[in-house]
Amino acid sequence: xxxxxxxxxxxxxxxxxxxxxxxxxxxxxxxxxxxxxxxxxxxxxxxxxxxxxxxxxxxxxxxxxxxxxxxxxxxxxxxxxxxxxxxxxxxxxxxxxxxxxxxxxxxxxxxxxxxxxxxxxxxxxxxxxxxxxxxxxxxxxxxxxxxxxxxxxxxxxxxxxxxxxxxxxxxxxxxxxxxxxxxxxxxxxxxxxxxxxxxxxxxxxxxxxxxxxxxxxxxxxxxxxxxxxxxxxxxxxxxxxxxxxxxxxxxxxxxxxxxxxxxxxxxxxxxxxxxxxxxxxxxxxxxxxxxxxxxxxxxxxxxxxxxxxxxxxxxxxxxxxxxxxxxxxxxxxxxxxxxxxxxxxxxxxxxxxxxxxxxxxxxxxxxxxxxxxxxxxxxxxxxxxxxxxxxxxxxxxxxxxxxxxxxxxxxxxxxxxxxxxxxxxxxxxxxxxxxxxxxxxxxxxxxxxxxxxxxxxxxxxxxxxxxxxxxx
Amino acid sequence: xxxxxxxxxxxxxxxxxxxxxxxxxxxxxxxxxxxxxxxxxxxxxxxxxxxxxxxxxxxxxxxxxxxxxxxxxxxxxxxxxxxxxxxxxxxxxxxxxxxxxxxxxxxxxxxxxxxxxxxxxxxxxxxxxxxxxxxxxxxxxxxxxxxxxxxxxxxxxxxxxxxxxxxxx
Numbered sequence: 001x002x003x004x005x006x007x008x009x010x011x012x013x014x015x016x017x018x019x020x021x022x023x024x025x026x027x028x029x030x031x032x033x034x035x036x037x038x039x040x041x042x043x044x045x046x047x048x049x050x051x052x053x054x055x056x057x058x059x060x061x062x063x064x065x066x067x068x069x070x071x072x073x074x075x076x077x078x079x080x081x082x083x084x085x086x087x088x089x090x091x092x093x094x095x096x097x098x099x100x101x102x103x104x105x106x107x108x109x110x111x112x113x114x115x116x117x118x119x120x121x122x123x124x125x126x127x128x129x130x131x132x133x134x135x136x137x138x139x140x141x142x143x144x145x146x147x148x149x150x151x152x153x154x155x156x157x158x159x160x161x162x163x164x165x166x167x168x169x170x171x172x173x174x175x176x177x178x179x180x181x182x183x184x185x186x187x188x189x190x191x192x193x194x195x196x197x198x199x200x201x202x203x204x205x206x207x208x209x210x211x212x213x214x215x216x217x218x219x220x221x222x223x224x225x226x227x228x229x230x231x232x233x234x235x236x237x238x239x240x241x242x243x244x245x246x247x248x249x250x251x252x253x254x255x256x257x258x259x260x261x262x263x264x265x266x267x268x269x270x271x272x273x274x275x276x277x278x279x280x281x282x283x284x285x286x287x288x289x290x291x292x293x294x295x296x297x298x299x300x301x302x303x304x305x306x307x308x309x310x311x312x313x314x315x316x317x318x319x320x321x322x323x324x325x326x327x328x329x330x331x332x333x334x335x336x337x338x339x340x341x342x343x344x345x346x347x348x349x350x351x352x353x354x355x356x357x358x359x360x361x362x363x364x365x366x367x368x369x370x371x372x373x374x375x376x377x378x379x380x381x382x383x384x385x386x387x388x389x390x391x392x393x394x395x396x397x398x399x400x401x402x403x404x405x406x407x408x409x410x411x412x413x414x415x416x417x418x419x420x421x422x423x424x425x426x427x428x429x430x431x432x433x434x435x436x437x438x439x440x441x442x443x444x445x446x447x448x449x450x451x452x453x454x455x456x457x458x459x460x461x462x463x464x465x466x467x468x469x470x471x472x
Numbered sequence: 473x474x475x476x477x478x479x480x481x482x483x484x485x486x487x488x489x490x491x492x493x494x495x496x497x498x499x500x501x502x503x504x505x506x507x508x509x510x511x512x513x514x515x516x517x518x519x520x521x522x523x524x525x526x527x528x529x530x531x532x533x534x535x536x537x538x539x540x541x542x543x544x545x546x547x548x549x550x551x552x553x554x555x556x557x558x559x560x561x562x563x564x565x566x567x568x569x570x571x572x573x574x575x576x577x578x579x580x581x582x583x584x585x586x587x588x589x590x591x592x593x594x595x596x597x598x599x600x601x602x603x604x605x606x607x608x609x610x611x612x613x614x615x616x617x618x619x620x621x622x623x624x625x626x627x628x629x630x631x632x633x634x635x636x637x638x639x640x641x
Binding site: 082 | 481482496497498499500501502503504505507508527531532533535536537538541543547561563564565567568570571572574575576577589593594595596597598599601602605606616
């Protein structure tokens with residue numbers, strides 16, 4: 001069966017076919033609004049062709065074509081499809097309950113709270129009860145013994161297992177901290193996070209969350225769907241950035257990427273923060289997230305006001321709830337863990353290598369001369385914090401880990417650590433994310449976005465120092 | 473040889489891709505999981521055939537970056553076969569894209585996916601009639617459980633071999 005348009009449209013198509021040598025499908029796509037094929041037809045000829053149809057319908061040709069197509073699709077669908085009535089199932093009732101604000105918001109709050117508790121408990125258990133005993137016990141015996149046999153002391157000894165008498169988080173040896181941070185601390189957090197994320201994804205909850213937060217996000221010029229890149233970014237900013245491809249305008253994408261870069265810490269950073277600051281009490285960790293959330297909202301509304309461009313509405317589809325499949329859960333978790341291990345460990349090694357070189361060369365003296373005034377007066381930080389901020393360009397977990405020995409030795413207090421942790425999250429995405437920024441935004445916009453991040457980091461750092469100096 | 477998987481977002485293209493190629497991909501229950509295309513291959517008649525999982529599109533006129541990727545895949549390079557994955561529970565909306573794809577006059581298979589969910593919801597689709605209306609061979613499937621994938625594979629082999637396809641299921 002040949003599917004035809006109404007006679008006047010068919011005449012317009014024939015007219016164009018006679019005037020220019022384009023296949024029918026390209027002409028139809030041009031009429032439907034394809035920029036690529038529209039370019040191939042001169043404006044004058046196109047206008048002549050559609051004049052009559054547009055006058056007849058009183059609408060632009062793109063809209064007429066759209067309605068025609070939906071008409072055709074609808075006619076076929078109603079011819080071949082019979083829908084029997086039946087009562088809504090439990091899942092369908094749940095679908096309604098989770099998007100209606102009155103029931104949906106409490107449910108969302110409950111789910112997020114449950115996830116948070118589950119995450120903290122399980123990831124904490126794996127790190128504290130399984131990983132730490134393993135690394136401090138059998139792993140340490142083996143590694144320390146083997147390394148010290150070959151390199152009893154000196155630069156290579158320190159490079160591999162750190163200076164004598166330091167713990168696994170503080171030693172900054174490639175084989176101690178370099179393995180312990182990604183495997184012992186970050187991996188459990190990433191694993192638990194991705195299992196939860198996969199369940200939410202496969203059930204179909206994320207688009208419903210998007211509906212619930214839509215109003216809030218619209219205040220800052222973003223669509224509720226932006227919650228999806230935000231949630232993905234809590235795992236790793238790289239897939240988060242990729243997911244912004246579903247946003248329609250350059251303005252929205254620039255805003256979203258900048259906001260992700262500025263205020264969403266990835267799981268690698270979160271894991272180390274929980275390890276260092278968690279012992280002081282979870283409210284301190286919560287404070288960091290509150291600061292970052294405040295920045296997300298205020299930067300969002302600011303960018304929305306100053307950036308030119310549109311923030312059009314987009315329609316998103318809410319899929320039905322589906323029962324998650326174990327096979328998919330396993331496949332996806334494995335895939336994401338592989339990506340994490342392959343993507344993270346090399347960078348952690350490079351980071352730790354650089355830290356060792358920086359220490360060995362006493363680079364702080366040089367850097368503190370240049371950055372001294374900013375570090376000391378404006379941010380109220382000791383010069384040792386420079387290492388962390390330098391490595392933060394590369395990897396957030398290693399950078400955050402560098403704060404542990406400073407905190408333990410009393411060189412920095414908790415307020416100062418919180419200031420640096422917030423700044424680390426803000427001032428620059430890690431190297432891997434930066435590469436995706438370049439790919440998605442291009443050089444010019446990436447530089448603009450980065451300049452913004454640096455400015456915000458300095459501003460927020462200074463502000464936090466000011467506030468903390470008032471209360472301490 | 474090049475096969476392109478096209479369809480609306482969240483209809484199961486990545487599941488079909490995974491079933492056909494064995495390549496592990498991220499599959500989720502929300503539109504926009506695949507924003508970049510993925511390429512894999514199948515061995516058909518002792519020849520390696522490239523198979524591409526395109527991001528989901530509602531229309532061939534792109535409105536975002538992910539849709540642009542998909543439209544470019546279809547328009548820029550020669551394609552030997554389009555597998556249009558269709559969500560059987562949203563026939564009308566999915567057929568919009570099917571009709572657009574049909575204009576391209578490329579060899580095409582309509583993979584009517586999630587047929588189990590449609591049945592459960594009381595949606596009954598007259599497949600021979602749909603096949604006749606569109607003039608495109610149809611394979612119903614439940615990609616997540618693998619149902620219908622064998623038939624899909626057989627039909628792909630036939631079409632790429634150049635067999636004449638009978639207009640019935």
